[in-house]
Amino acid sequence: MTTLNIPPEKVWLxxxxxxxxxxxxxxxxxxxxxxxxxxxxxxxxxxDIVDEYPETALAVELDVTNSEMVTAAVASAEEKFGSIDVLVNNAGFGFVGAIEEGEREEFAPMIEVNLYGTLNMIKAVLPGMRRRSRGHIMNISSVGGFHASAAFGMYSVSKFGVEAISESLSVEVAPLGIKVTAVEPGQLRTNFRGSSMHYAKKVIADYAETCGKTRSFIAETHGTQPGDPKKAAAVLIEIAESPNPPFRLPLGSDAYSRVRAKLAAVEEDIAQFEKQAISINYEGVVTESRV
Structure with a gap:
């Protein structure tokens, strides 16, 4: 675990x-x-956490999809501690099922929490961060928010959305002294594959070799995931204390491998028709990248 020789001055939610x-x-x-x-x-x-740290921990009842609870939680934290310097949008859960298998009523609650809940929290902390001209928003995405895979399509919808919000937000708030990081964990040894994972009720046999293998993989590897959540948490502290934190943070060797594989695959894919793709402008029109 990373050892940091820094004064713990920042307030986190x-x-x-x-x-x-x-x-x-x-x-x-x-x-x-x-x-x-x-x-x-x-x-x-x-x-139990608050009992162990009564002076520095504040328990806030928080359903991130409930705007009144979100507002109250942020207000309570700012009242007790004076500020919120780092927000970690971690609340969420997963959903497994082929695109054809999942029904809207099954995956919509996940999107409500993972995507809209994240947005609710961001909007609630930004006024205070703007007043103080400082802050750091860490949105817990997933490697699945960068590289979608079979049976995780709808989960990736929610996390790709988190990445899009994060990317736009990082540009919007940079001049205001606020930083944004999209955290992309791989396989952390938590209960994400247990009670935090929801499944499509419908199972279509034709997807046995794709989505079926994903279901089996989840069941077989739960409890043996390579990533240590405590070590991952220590990295978040280091990132928050860095004067130049990254926008995108893959967490875990598996996440890093998948991100690099996706980048290589995209480069190979778009190169095939590069000549045709860039040839469609009207004659004499020159465009500039906005990145």
């Missing part, structure tokens, strides 16, 4: 702290001396 990565982030921060607003659907789920 972390969502989804009842279990998994969110809990690991909160506990790692508090053990390092940071002040943390610990978000969960019920404060009873994080009572």
């Amino acid at each position: 972390v969502t989804g702290c009842a279990t998994g990565f969110g809990r690991a982030i909160a506990e790692t921060l508090l053990s390092a001396g940071y002040r943390v607003a610990v978000g969960s659907l019920s404060t009873s789920e994080v009572a």
Whole structure:
């Protein structure tokens, strides 16, 4: 785990702290001396954390899809600690099923939490960050938010959306002193593949060799994932304290491999018809990249 010789001055708000990565982030921060607003659907789920750190931890009841609860949680954190310097949008869950298998009513709640919940939290903390001319928003995306795979299509819809929001936001708020990082974890050893994973009820036999293998892989590897959430949490601290944090942060050797593989595949794919693709402008028209 990374050892940091820095004063823990920043105030953090972390969502989804009842279990998994969110809990690991909160506990790692508090053990390092940071002040943390610990978000969960019920404060009873994080009572043990607050009991251990009564001076520096604040439990906030938080359903990220409920705008009133979001506003109240941000207000409580700012009232107690004076500011929110780092927001970690971690609350979320997964969904497995082929595009044809999943029904809207099955995956819509996931999109509501993963995507719209993230947006709700961002909009709630930005006024304070703009007033203070500082802040860092860390949106927990996924390697699946950069590289979609069989059976994770709808989950990737939610996480690709998080990446799009993050990318636009990073440009919008950079002049205001606010930083944005899209965190792309790979396989962390949490309960994400357990109770945090939802499945399409319909199973179509024709997808056995693609989505069926994904379902089997999830079941067979749950509890043996290579990524240590506590080590991942320590990296987030290092990123938050960096004067030049990255926008995109793959977390885990598997995530890094998948990101690099996707980049190589995209380059190979678009190169095939590059001549045709760039030939469609009217004569004499020159365009410039906005990146």
